Amino acid sequence: MKNRDMTKRPIGFMDSGVGGISVLKEAVRVLPAEDFVYFGDSANAPYGTKTPAEIRELTFKAVEKLMDHDIKALVVACNTATSSAIRDLRLKYSDMPIIGIEPAVKPAVVCGRGGRIIVMATPMTIRQRKFRELVNTYESEAEIVPLACEGLMEFVEDPSKTKEELMAYLDENLGPVLTDDTESIVLGCTHYPFIADEIREYLGDRPVMLIDGSKGTSSQLKQRLADSGLLRDDQEQGQITMLNSSNDPEMMELSWRLFNEI
Ligand code: DGL
Numbered sequence: 001m002k003n004r005d006m007t008k009r010p011i012g013f014m015d016s017g018v019g020g021i022s023v024l025k026e027a028v029r030v031l032p033a034e035d036f037v038y039f040g041d042s043a044n045a046p047y048g049t050k051t052p053a054e055i056r057e058l059t060f061k062a063v064e065k066l067m068d069h070d071i072k073a074l075v076v077a078c079n080t081a082t083s084s085a086i087r088d089l090r091l092k093y094s095d096m097p098i099i100g101i102e103p104a105v106k107p108a109v110v111c112g113r114g115g116r117i118i119v120m121a122t123p124m125t126i127r128q129r130k131f132r133e134l135v136n137t138y139e140s141e142a143e144i145v146p147l148a149c150e151g152l153m154e155f156v157e158d159p160s161k162t163k164e165e166l167m168a169y170l171d172e173n174l175g176p177v178l179t180d181d182t183e184s185i186v187l188g189c190t191h192y193p194f195i196a197d198e199i200r201e202y203l204g205d206r207p208v209m210l211i212d213g214s215k216g217t218s219s220q221l222k223q224r225l226a227d228s229g230l231l232r233d234d235q236e237q238g239q240i241t242m243l244n245s246s247n248d249p250e251m252m253e254l255s256w257r258l259f260n261e262i
Contacts, residue, residue: 007232010035010241011221012066012074014059016047017157018244018251019191020077021258023101026214027075028240030222031231035238037069040255043245046153048122048189052084055124059085063093065243072230073097075221077190079121079213083128097224102134103188104213109138111209115181116143118174121188123148145177153191159254163198170202178206187212194258 011031013024017040024038041047041062047055059081063074074096076082076089082100090098103125108117125131126146135144152173155166174185185208187193193212200210225231232238242259244251 006072007230008035009070009072010037011225012036012063012069012071013038013077014062014066014074014081015040015078015190016058016080017042017045017153017191018255018258019153019156019189019194020075021255022190022193022212023075023077023214023217024240025259026218027221028238030218031225031238033232033234033236033238035232035240037066037071037241038243038255039065040242040244040246040251042157042251043247045157046122047078047080048124048153049150050124052124052128055081055084056088059089060092062245063089069241071096073099073221073225073228075217076100077217079103079125079188079190083125083130097221097228097230099217099221099224101190101213101217102130103186104211104216105134105138105144105186107216108184108186108209108211109142111211112142112183114142115183116145116179117184117186118145118147118177118182119186119188120147120149120152120174120192121186122153123150125188142183147173147177149173149189149192152195153189156191156194156258157254159250166195166198167202170199174199174202178203178208182206182208184209184211190214194261
């Protein structure tokens with residue numbers, strides 16, 4: 001058991017922008033007594049169209065900001081950053097629990113009946129070896145169709161984008177890969193749960209499940225904290241600190257709006 005002060009330190013969350021707030025919300029639900037510090041790198045978003053080296057550098061800078069807050073554990077709440085940087089992060093911060101997120105292909109396969117699973121993610125997540133290995137593991141059990149969604153996270157980050165434009169994007173990009181035997185869509189980017197309602201509206205009556213990785217990541221976080229003796233056992237509700245690399249005050253407003261949504 002680590003000393004008590006250690007358990008009182010906050011948990012750090014990072015993402016390329018506001019997307020990781022979809023994971024943060026679930027983590028707060030599962031771990032209500034914990035303090036959290038969230039860092040969104042909106043000034044440098046999107047990550048999903050950058051090179052792995054650029055993503056690694058930005059991810060390390062974001063994590064350094066969280067280190068200033070003396071965090072006890074780190075959640076890389078970004079599929080793109082996880083696929084490019086998690087191995088190096090674990091080498092550098094080898095004493096700290098580090099939890100990443102990957103497209104929830106496994107739950108989709110487990111819940112499915114062998115039909116089509118569409119994985120929506122950033123171009124970089126889909127190009128990475130980590131994702132190819134994930135597909136190789138499950139492709140004998142289901143038809144897994146990766147869909148690189150360049151420009152989709154912008155519908156969450158950028159308030160000037162309209163719903164009409166989003167529906168047109170879905171029609172152009174998701175429409176061609178939707179088949180009658182499509183069982184589920186994996187939201188393989190942490191921004192996409194914030195446009196899940198629009199995706200559902202686009203799907204209409206089709207019996208397609210939307211699956212994201214926030215639950216799996218949050219329960220893994222809880223388990224890792226418990227295993228390391230780092231779980232906080234207070235009764236009071238913990239605090240949330242929201243940080244963003246963008247100077248635009250609207251970004252902070254958007255962050256809290258997304259956090260309080262639903
Ligand atoms: N939210 C990030 C993810 O889960 C990606 C968005 C971006 O392209 O920056 O992959």
